[in-house]
Amino acid sequence: MSVSANVIENARLELDELLGDRCSTAQSVRDQHGKDESWHIACPPDIVCFAQNTAEVSEIVKICAKYKLPVIPFGGGTSLEGHINAVEGGVSVDLNQMNEITAVNREDLDCVVQPGVRRKQLNEFLRDTGLFFPIDPGADATIGGMASTRASGTNAVRYGTMKDNILSLTVVLPNGEIIKTGGRAKKSSAGYDLTRLYIGSEGTLGIITEITLKLYGIPEAIAAATVSFPDIESAIQSVILTIQSGIPIARIELLDDVQVDAINKYSGLDLPVQATLFLEFHGSENSVQEQSEMVDGICQDFGAKDFKWTTQAEDRTRLWQARHDAAYAAKALRVGASMWATDVCVPISRLSDCIMQTKEDLDKSYLIAPLVGHVGDGNFHLAFVLDMDNPNEMAEAERLNGRLIERALSMDGTCTGEHGVGLGKKKYLKSELGEGAVGVMATLKAALDPDNIMNPGKII
Numbered sequence: 001m002s003v004s005a006n007v008i009e010n011a012r013l014e015l016d017e018l019l020g021d022r023c024s025t026a027q028s029v030r031d032q033h034g035k036d037e038s039w040h041i042a043c044p045p046d047i048v049c050f051a052q053n054t055a056e057v058s059e060i061v062k063i064c065a066k067y068k069l070p071v072i073p074f075g076g077g078t079s080l081e082g083h084i085n086a087v088e089g090g091v092s093v094d095l096n097q098m099n100e101i102t103a104v105n106r107e108d109l110d111c112v113v114q115p116g117v118r119r120k121q122l123n124e125f126l127r128d129t130g131l132f133f134p135i136d137p138g139a140d141a142t143i144g145g146m147a148s149t150r151a152s153g154t155n156a157v158r159y160g161t162m163k164d165n166i167l168s169l170t171v172v173l174p175n176g177e178i179i180k181t182g183g184r185a186k187k188s189s190a191g192y193d194l195t196r197l198y199i200g201s202e203g204t205l206g207i208i209t210e211i212t213l214k215l216y217g218i219p220e221a222i223a224a225a226t227v228s229f230p231d232i233e234s235a236i237q238s239v240i241l242t243i244q245s246g247i248p249i250a251r252i253e254l255l256d257d258v259q260v261d262a263i264n265k266y267s268g269l270d271l272p273v274q275a276t277l278f279l280e281f282h283g284s285e286n287s288v289q290e291q292s293e294m295v296d297g298i299c300q301d302f303g304a305k306d307f308k309w310t311t312q313a314e315d316r317t318r319l320w321q322a323r324h325d326a327a328y329a330a331k332a333l334r335v336g337a338s339m340w341a342t343d344v345c346v347p348i349s350r351l352s353d354c355i356m357q358t359k360e361d362l363d364k365s366y367l368i369a370p371l372v373g374h375v376g377d378g379n380f381h382l383a384f385v386l387d388m389d390n391p392n393e394m395a396e397a398e399r400l401n402g403r404l405i406e407r408a409l410s411m412d413g414t415c416t417g418e419h420g421v422g423l424g425k426k427k428y429l430k431s432e433l434g435e436g437a438v439g440v441m442a443t444l445k446a447a448l449d450p451d452n453i454m455n456p457g458k459i460i
Helices: 005-022 027-032 054-067 119-129 143-148 194-198 232-244 257-267 285-301 313-324 326-331 348-363 391-410 426-448
Strands: 047-050 071-074 091-094 101-105 110-113 166-172 178-180 207-214 221-228 251-255 276-283 305-310 338-345 371-374 379-386
Touching: 005 047, 005 054, 027 047, 054 071, 054 091, 054 166, 054 178, 054 207, 071 207, 101 119, 110 119, 119 143, 143 207, 166 194, 221 285, 221 313, 232 251, 232 276, 232 285, 232 348, 251 257, 251 313, 257 313, 257 326, 257 371, 276 285, 276 313, 285 305, 313 326, 326 338, 326 379, 338 391, 348 371, 348 379, 348 391, 379 391, 391 426
Parallel strands: 047 091, 071 091
Antiparallel strands: 101 110, 110 207, 166 178, 166 207, 221 276, 221 305, 251 276, 251 371, 338 379, 371 379
């Protein structure tokens, strides 16, 4: 799509009349909205609009539709596959000022939020109600962005992902029309499941402007633990047996020795530099103790040592903050380097094979690439630490990433467990889903967005 300077200027004049100083063409603002935390080259939009409500989003989209100008929703900017890059220019719609929690229904265990609400902000607000929202992708992402990328995170093994925790959405369509995909009922058989259609659509079918979320009671007791293993395969086998034993663990994270070393240096921990599990247990005091003892026994059977657990909130916070900072810790292993993050997910029965073969590849490579994963549901990540100006290093990362994804697909897995498709995983979608399924996606896209203005260049 090629848009002339004259068209952009005409659209800017209308957007400026609508929004005033909340419509910007300043280069610094455009640059900020043209790149996420991925390795993809920055692509700034032509215009940035700061919306404050659904009606404004609708009017912005109508103007863009009139001029056939690309529209790219923008949230926290923490995505990892180039989702927000304006590859064809256009208008970035920044939703951060739409950050109100509009309703909390304590008795029904749900709430309604605008898309700019951050996950930490939501849980701070909910604390006095005795409720919390469990999806925790690490970054302090916006709820709208998490819905758009079908985010997951450390709690997914117990609480599921975003697709399991959204009841309904309000969406602005590519023509500016506003729709609601459902109500607050916990289940419905009324027509097509439009809510699931828009979850994970990455802004290619519309802009999410309101989200109704499921909530959960804050557990009576929470305990966290770390446990180290003589080798990574033993750690993985412990995870598999824990899950297969039906222990309702809340979090079970794997870090390889390279990642543990990085975290020790970056976050000031003193863990043994070995394959390590970070664990968390939720429930009553008795059930938490029982879960912890059962997992301790399983880990010991696989040669684990130093099973250390705590119920102190400050210790748990420090541990999980270190886990959430894993990517920054990896990047800090090499001064001046950049990071290329990737992820896959496989059935848990194939997790050991997938990780061990991946580690063999990494051992033969000269690139640093710490491994960390939400292994309770078969999902793990690599962070290639490299010089992006070095074509040899970029080619090596591309090779390793391609082998990782092909391996996961050969094991009935997916090219992305939670990062999303964006720009980076587009070429693998047909291999995973087949021509027919991707063709259906393309048909839906063409029907809902015939002018291809909604985040063009992503997914399809």
